[in-house]
Amino acid sequence: MPKKYHIHPKATPLELDYFFKFKIVRGENCINCGKCTKVCIYQAHKRSEADPRIMADPNTVVCKNCFRCIQECPRGALEKSLDKVYLNTGGAYWKPDMLLTLYKQSEDGNVPVSGAGYRGPFTGTGFDSMWTDMSEIVRPTRDGIHGREYISTSIDLGRRLNHLVFGAEGQLISKVPDTVEISLPIMFDTPAEKLSSSIKLAMVKAAAELNTFVIIPVADITAEFEKHSDNIIPRMTASEIDTHKEIIKKARIVSVDCDNSVLNGLADLKDKIKKIGNALCIIRVPAVKDVEYTVNKLAHDGAEIIHVVADYRGQEINSPAGSGSRHLKDIIRSVHLRLVEDKLRDEVIIMASGGIALAEHVTKAMLCGADLTAIDLPLMVGLGGRIYEEQKQILVLPEGLSKLPNSVITQRMVNLMAAWHSQILEMMGAMGIREARRLRGESGRAIFFEEIDRDTFGKLFLK
Amino acid sequence: MKPSTVNIKLAPSRFKHQVPKYKVTRSDACINCGTCAKTCPYGVHERVEGHNKIKPPINYKCIGFECQSKDFYCVAKCPQKALSLSLNPMYATLGDFRWTADMITGTWIMAETGAPPERKDLEYNVGNSGGGFDKLRFKFPAHPKKVNKSEISTEIPLNRRNDGRANVVISTPVYGGGMSFGSVSLPTMTGKAHNATNWNTFTCTGEGGFPDNLLPYNDHVITQVATGLFGVREETIQRVKIVEFKYAQGAKPGLGGHLLGEKNTESVAKMREAVKGTSLFSPFPFHSVYSIEDHKKHIDWIKEINPHALVSVKVSTPNDVDMVAVGSYYAGAHIIHIDGGYGGTGAAPDIAKKNIAMPIEYAITKVHNFLKDEGVREGITLIASGGIRSAHDLVKAICLGADGAVIGTAEMVSLECVRCGNCESGRGCARGIASTDSELADLFNEAWATQRLTNMYNAWNLQLVDLLQKFGMKSVRELVGRTDLLTHIDYSSQETESDHNG
Incomplete structure (x- = not known):
């Protein structure tokens, strides 16, 4: 058997801040009830460590855009938007989402996987204007x-x-x-x-x-x-x-x-x-x-x-x-x-x-x-x-x-x-x-x- | 026409707030006079008796700029000019090119009310992808035949082979896609099956086996046989009217499924007849199928085990999808189900979702014409999926040559999916739709899910009937392959008459 080619990835976080996509802001009408801490499964919301009576600023880097805090806040006190840095980075070719996925892949070495279907435009310029074929049934090449x-x-x-x-x-x-x-x-x-x-x-x-x-x-x-x-x-x-x-x-x-x-x-x-x-x-x-x-x-x-x-x-x-x-x-x-x-x-x-x-x-x-x-x-x-x-x-x-x-x-x-x-x-x-x-x-x-x-x-x- | 088993009832959102499209801003000039609270009929402004300050505006209730023409427009009414109206930056975080925020919001309204939105500010029929369905428009005849809505049939037969097997007819040309036990919560799965029963149509098990909770809905469940053969047993094939072979999935054509060990819980493992905690791979392709002859052997096997069942073949959309479809016809399939490259999934590599295999719009045309040229189009039912997001997409797919469609994402959105795409990460779906996490899977029950789905199917059916009436047709079957009723923004030179809100 031929020698297999393996690359060995290793989780390697960078101790530097990168930009993120979603920004959540807590409004003044927050009553510090803590509902958001219960509904967020990503721990974006926590109480303040210095004063547990009040909520800390949202840690929006971990936000995965599930909208639960937004929809369940009893006062509607949370606002979410696309982060300004996100919007101002990259350009028409090097889209900010592209930079984020490259950054993530460099961190864990994994194939990016997500749920739900493709969310981008139908087609685009350059490499985005082509798809690759697949072989439906007759596939002797891969097990x-x-x-x-x-x-x-x-x-x-x-x-x-x-x-x-x-x-x-x-x-x-x-x-x-x-x-x-x-x-x-x-x-x-x-x-x-x-x-x-x-x-x-x-x-x-x-x-x-x-x-x-x-x-x-x-x-x-x-x-x-x-x-x-x-x-x-x-x-x-x-x-x-x-x-x-x-x-x-x-x-x-x-x-x-x-x-x-x-x-x-x-x-x-x-x-x-x-x-x-x-x-x-x-x-x-x-x-x-x-x-x-x-x-x-x-x-x-x-x-x-x-x-x-x-x-x-x-x-x-x-x-x-x-x-x-x-x-x-x-x-x-x-x-x-x-x-x-x-x-x-x-x-x-x-x-x-x-x-x-x-x-x-x-x-x-x-x-x-x-x-x-x-x-x-x-x-x-x-x-x-x-x-x-x-x-x-x-x-x-x-x-x-x-x-x-x-x-x-x-x-x-x-x-x-x-x-x-x-x-x-x-x-x-x-x-x-x-x-x-x-x-x-x-x-x-x-x-x-x-x-x-x-x-x-x-x-x-x-x- | 909806069957008598369909009852439309209001099924409001599970959440306190909706995602707002608009933002009403109150400046410091406000004197808390309460004029806005009195004038707004939608409840955006609330002034509680005894409070000094008026509450912050409840943005999601605002109807937006169309209010400008109303005499109750708060911005104009405010004596202090303290109010302003703008698009809410939050709305930009909802949806994407294919499923726009308007489309998601529109589907939510359909699932809540059972009818298309009355609001005029939502483009919920067409997405923003800039291609395929999103570039097609309808061309209505100037003088259509007069047809009464009550005369219009939306039924389609699924068995066209005339082979003595059951003549299964569904009441609306749509059924639910396969989502496995393990990938979605039990209320989601049973809600889909219950709705399929209400609507006299089908849903599909996906490849994770046939949980007992689906037994009451046997007649409306499709048992899926996929490459891993998980949970496929004689009795699960014998108890249903349709058995589906899944050769490939549009979102990840040519790739096998992979259930992570941690998702393989005790109940999932039992259903899949596997060892708890081990990772489960579905190979690609079927290792027993390397030719159309092998494929026929597969179909014969199912027909032998269940002498009544129809056989559906689900494939994705490579260049030679047309050959595969014709091969499936000769192998004895009743339904050829083509799943386009932009279809949904619980988890797939991003690179596969974006790049591998063609969008469904091309494949429908290709397969329909090839079957026609072969002279076998009338002998097989062509079902399209993978990017059918709205009733308009459905009608366009039928005009291009499909008999009907399978939908998955639209069902999930009806259950308040926001398409955040985290179905498989960590504990699974934060909104409890695609999660088996003990806490999250409990966020809603089967009754609510069923009603939301039944309502959404109803809204689509209303739109379908409305469009058929505009075309002057009495049956959705007349619509198949009528590309002359479509125009394309890039190619059709004549003025296009579009009707997005039909």
Whole structure:
């Protein structure tokens, strides 16, 4: 039997305040009768410790919105509303509920489960405009909950041959390129915001525990990271290669930003890196308009891994919203199909990032055609980071973070990935797909809103 | 038409206060003159004789901005201009995109009174999800055939196979979804069954077995056979008129159920024939079914054990749901019950509820047309569920091609569920609907639950009859597949005539 891949989550509360959704305020007409303490099963209401004759302020962090105190207060003295901080955090893409669930998943590592049906909009933009399929009866790939350990989420990184060539005697003539296997279709990327080295160190440790990588700008790789080089991908521009030979030598993979020199001289670049060490090379390409042509050229010229990077909301870079700017979902589909058309798709690895905010986005990005994804902000949200789409500084990390033990920060990242891993298994299990490698481009397992709505309602009602 | 067993009686809320939509604010300028208390006919303002100060306004009784046109509008009447009216921020904490606060409030009123709300300020027929049912509107003929309401039939037959089995007819094209013993409280479960009996329709056991308390309602209970086969015994299959195979649930398609060990109490364990305190998994899928042929074997098994029963097949809505439906017909099923991806649950991973399988609106159309193309549509009853929230959703589902619908959440909301979504966490439902906690499960009794449900079913039936009359139809069966009576906000170019409050 294959070795099972397990992530070990551990409840790791953060001793810092995060925001909450519901706020209850006790009005002046409260008669301190204590009815609310009896009806609330979540202990939001307690008597004051200093003076048991009066009620303490409601502890609304624990409120689960059951309305019992509201409806049973004899004086109607309690008022509830959406908390102002909740309303002012996040934005149209990074919704505050999303931040809360990422924070919770980082705390306990569990799949978020709740009662009652889905409560969101029918459809939305980007990844919200697609559903994933499931297989109703014929399901040889999964044995209920008990077989899920055998669903594999690992991915091989590296150039692959289009076909193998054998000699007259049946001996293998083709030189099979080296690959690196990671256990999750997810890598960590470093956000643009400045991070303390303790957070970066925690990212590296978490990546090592999860058997994946962290992409770190080469200039930030100081001596303390040295012993973790197995899980670090140094990121650099082509011109920086010569100055960082020592780091490249140790790395298993390096990431090089795409520029004109790279685009027109990929073979030289690969040679240069090969001369330094054995690292595979990721070419990092911003998801601008026409990115599929860049990707195609790189794939054609022998790129091993191409990393397509959209902005933090998954939008195309350099095209203002509303100008027909595409979301990562559509960018990946287009990149993927272009490669398929040119019969190059099986030879190259496509990594997608930007706007990957929830576990479902990983599966969906892969169905659209990515081999794997990279994330940055969700890890930061798990550490109590808040995202503000309307502000200049998008990511705000809590002040006390650097004082926390490194093990806490690492464990929270591991927890988040444990929760995501389980959720990806749920989706794959439902689809009856047993290997994450096979998710790539399986658009037959996706239901796209535009297509199904047009095929159903368009056909019926379009005059 | 409602059966004679239906009696409509007022069934007020269990709670002292309702959730207010509006907020009446009294400023410091108030001189406690009591004018507002005298003028407001709804009792928002109360001035107790002998008290110096008037009581704070009771917001939930206020009818809101439509009062502005009334001559008893307190804000205008106040000599000190001390009163103001606004939307209550609390209302934003009730409901969500699919079940809006108005929809929940409207359903509460139906469950209390047995009729659709008279208030004009509640959009209770359509949600705010921005797709599916919420984008469909009705298109009424300008000159419908004249039909008397008393002539309109809302009955539908459930056996269309002509196979000699019972010709089960339900009086309203709706029945209650499966909710297992253990997931809901006993008064909830028996209330649902009692109401189904009143309305000559059905409710379903869910997969936790058939508690003895349901025995008086045998003729209106569906025994569910799910993948865990919990509590499935010969006698539970033999005592009912319909047996339902649950292949999957819309809220968590492709995933098995999981009853936590702590929820597996002594009585739950006994019912499920399991060991108390152990976690119980329902596998996915049925391990005895890997093909339509295996599926037929399942159905034959039930038909053999109970020679009278109809067989229903409940599936969720993947891309190939249409093939599954046709396969079910050929396997001998009487009812194909499709449960859409946005359906309800007592507990499911959020990721599954949001993402896996298609919404019911698409699936109905797909299955109806596929069965028609196959030439077998007349031989099977198509039931839709998973997002049928209101009488309008029901009628839209039928226009798209369903014969009737199964509802679950709407029943829970009638019992004053607020959709907080904590059915499974800790002690379970804080409102006593979906909890087996000894204290919480006692918050209401079967009689109250039955009356609330019977009232809600009545309100839906009134709306259904009203719509059928506007379409000039004498039977709900004429409505099936009449997509020409619908328009879609995004696609239909012509002016849409909508009637939300019909």
